[in-house]
Amino acid sequence: MNADSEDPNADEQYHLEVSADDVAETVLLPGNPERLEKIVAHWDDHESRAHHREYRTATGTVEGTPISVTSTGIGSPSAAIAVEELARVGCKTFIRVGSCGALQPEMNVGDLVITTGAVRQEGTTAEYVREDYPAVADHEVVSALIAAAERLGYDYHTGLTMSADSFYAGQGRPGFDGFEAAGSSDLVDQLTEANVANIEMEASAICTLATLYGLRAGAVCTVYADRDGGEFRVEGESRAAETATLAVHLLAKMDERKREEGVDSWHAGLSLED
Template sequence: MTTPSDVEESTVTEDAPNDTAVPGDSEDPNADRQYHLEVTSEDVADSVLLPGNPDRIGTITDLWDDATTVATHREYRTATGNYNETPISATSTGIGGPSAAIALEELARVGSETFIRVGSCGAIQPEIDVGDLVITSGAVRQEGTSEEYVNPTYPATADHEVVSALIAAAERLGYDYHVGVTMSADSFYAGQGRPGFDGYEAPGSDDLVDSLRNANVKNIEMEAATILTLASIYGLRAGAVCAVYANRQTGEFRTEGDSRAAETASLAVALLAEMDRRKREVGVSQWHAGLSLD
């Protein structure tokens, strides 16, 4: 693995045609070094954790056996290393669906196949405590990015193997967790039922959280639906685990649980590697409950 150096952005011109590039594009989507992440196929592992905050990369890699920062550009910071002797990477996505989609697109182009969002969220069920983990089984697509890929009736579902691995990891680590549906929004304020500047209230915001709570939605965040939808479209594995910073029902707020979410996701990657080995041993394509993990 090599650490990328600063390079000029690759271009597609009439003098250097590319049959698969869109005419007029200023960047080559088929180049090995990716335009926004500035990573190549040699820089990242098959499995990638996706925190939003670039500063959370350090929280994640502190738990690994070893790690090297391979790229930093805009909101995207990427590190690669090993956890429990399993190759693993982490790339920050920034806030929201648009930047998360760019990260997944470019990581997929260099060969990554499994993605786990590692983030923070607000819980909306009263029994979920601040510091607990929420493992997403599926997501309400209340963001707009995924709709630019596929119509809104397409479900944002987490891969069952990733969900199983996250549950097994949380159990082994002894962390309190909840499994269920997440709502992903495009806005931190109006889109999540909070007042905007000067008390502005968006239409429907006054009963948004209550409606979601009544539908047994567990939490609200801003990236899971995009990541899950794109991964499903492309035939990749994806899931999400978020630390609960706030409970919108009880009013409690603390920035707590980042390390627990990071450790759970990292161990899940190692468990997924075990699951993949077990599938190869018995000659099946999907892991199921009849296959044991050590």
């Protein structure tokens, strides 16, 4: 059987319909294609490069730093396709930009959550690697996102994210007509007690694939759902986008500083302030 039946290594990628000339090395990954316009509003310039299925791609600059955005649709299966095909055309850093449900009582609707690692409750990564392999955000991406949130003055939290495959049953919500999946009634309490910060649907796949391929990844999400207080409200939608955009520029400065100092990894002894 020919494993290359869809020719995934062709120059123009099968699902995203992008090639190497269409994208920068660093890509923001929102789920919702409509969020793309809200992200590029924070850039200095941009140009649409592709739109196929749920995948919309644009490329531009922020303070001279090249930047791209590709929407992934909902869930880890489609997010993994985006990472696979973007990696094939030369992308090296991925930052999920999304929304989430917060689990810890000190978190409020509109706050940001910066992922440091993820609980792999989605099924996509099990098809790549053994179940005890960790989903970890790259420390440089986490540092850049924290620095960006600090500079912008946004309330933020860092911690573990749980990525689910289902918005309803997989996140402890009732299904149609009050259906409750086995264990769903205790899910939120168990995650809260384990000090998991938030729930969403893509971060663990993005981080796992990036680590497998020697690339960088992280995630920043705005809290829409307060799972502790029972509140859901779309507030601060642009905060994650603005934070991730600034983080891309800071990562570029961090990479430049590493080259100047002749080191391979960002560390606390380095500074972006001259």
